[in-house]
């Protein structure tokens with residue numbers, strides 16, 4: 542069975558009440574339940590985590606690498622700023638897929654830059670909570686060797 546760690550960054554614990562016009566009405570707990578159901582259908586061992594701290598994301602990426610898990614990551618604002626997270630993904634040798642609820646390219650200029658996209662296999666952005674499901678599916682295909690990986 543393949544393993545995927547879904548890692549969530551700052552302020553995503555506020556989903557449901559945080560700018561619902563941009564991020565939707567679903568809470569992170571609801572997204573987690575939906576993703577666990579999809580993981581069950583796809584025979585994936587899923588770990589789901591959220592933190593408001595950059596260093597936790599770095600540590601969790603390293604942990605995923607150590608156990609051979611793929612990484613599905615919504616790094617939230619750290620997407621646009623964190624060289625440490627980029628280095629963690631590259632250094633841990635994980636296959637990672639970057640996801641966002643909103644379409645970051647249709648928003649402010651500072652959201653058009655991703656520090657982690659160059660070391661991820663691909664990016665899913667703009668499908669609301671469904672970005673998680675699409676990202677999980679895409680990452681599972683990569684891990685099963687059905688598509689070429691960027692790394």
Ligand code: DQA
Pocket residue numbers: 551552553615616617618619620640641642643644645652
């Ligand atoms: C986000 C987009 C980021 O720009 C933002 O900082 C977030 C959420 C998204 O899922 O759309 O916190 O990652």
